[in-house]
Amino acid sequence: MVSIADVARDAGVSSSTVSYVLSGKRSISSETQRRVEASIHRLGYHPHAGARALASSRTSVLALIMPLRADIDVPVLMGFVNSVVTTARNYDYDVLLLTNDEGPAGLRRVADSAMADALLLMDVEEEDPRVRVLQSLSCPGVLIGLPNDPGDLSCVDLDFSAAAKRCVRHLADLGHERVALVGPSPVVYERGTSFAGRFLRGFTAAARERGVHATSRACVPSYEGVRDCLDRILTDQPELTGLVVHNEAVIAPLLSELHSRDMRIPEDISVVAVTPDEMAANRPVPLTTVPLPSEDIGRSAVEMTMRELQGVRSPEIRLLSPRLTPARSTARRV
DNA sequence: CCTAAAAGTAGTGTATCACT
């Protein structure tokens, strides 16, 4: 293995000079800089991460804690992971991905063993015991999601309440008077997952505000779950003309189920979905969506974390404003 | 004198301080 001492010997300088060339924390003559860089290149040197962590008590690793539960939509989650990892690399950080649900003890384990410099927490619940623990840790933490009491932690998320309102108002503007929400899986509500509650409350509030009849149902992500969910909704509202879907895993089976029931989109029923942009276009009928900005959320979370790591303590709750992208799946009610 | 346990030492690769 090539060490900093090998580079120093090759370049004819001391190892501290190599270190300063690498960190850029001191001025180095251009000639020395050039020789050191040439040696680094020639020898194929890469700093030893363990030794770095030992000397600096920094790991250059962010822990992304993302419990992978059965009811979680992996493609959507990967959008967040991708954005977090990509942004972290811009700051010379790597990402430690933790997908087991270890609860508060897991946070302590990672922080106290100094595996990472900061923790990013996903799948946040309204009353999440991890939040209090995260605050008490010595390393910074940022939430992707919004608990009832975030304390002085920074949070980023889509403004799900506003997103729901956007969907309802769009349908109401098109003359729809009877709408329904196909929500996340029942377990997501039971767990008190923060986005689910916020979306549902926004949906209900907007419907009331616009005088629209509204029903909502949790939906198990399977063909059977979708059939059951639709049955219940249509029993409740046989004259339904608008659907809001807040459950990515359900979109495909739902579209196919509507088709088999001869409910044409958008002639018989308008559909608007909350889903990442790239997953909306590739459907039998291009979907009107409120895009889930996983890219922006992941990037913001890492940027906030980096600010904290630089010692800037300015907790911020950043709720991104939803957009609505109209497509063929919604139309004026006839 | 032998063994086991405890204490001590050296070495790892890097960042950084104090110095020239």
Add this chain to the structure above:
DNA sequence: AGTGATACACTACTTTTAGG
């Protein structure tokens, strides 16, 4: 602008000590 010494946390190895 450049350098030597040191700290960092841990491990592997060596030496010392205690007790029989």
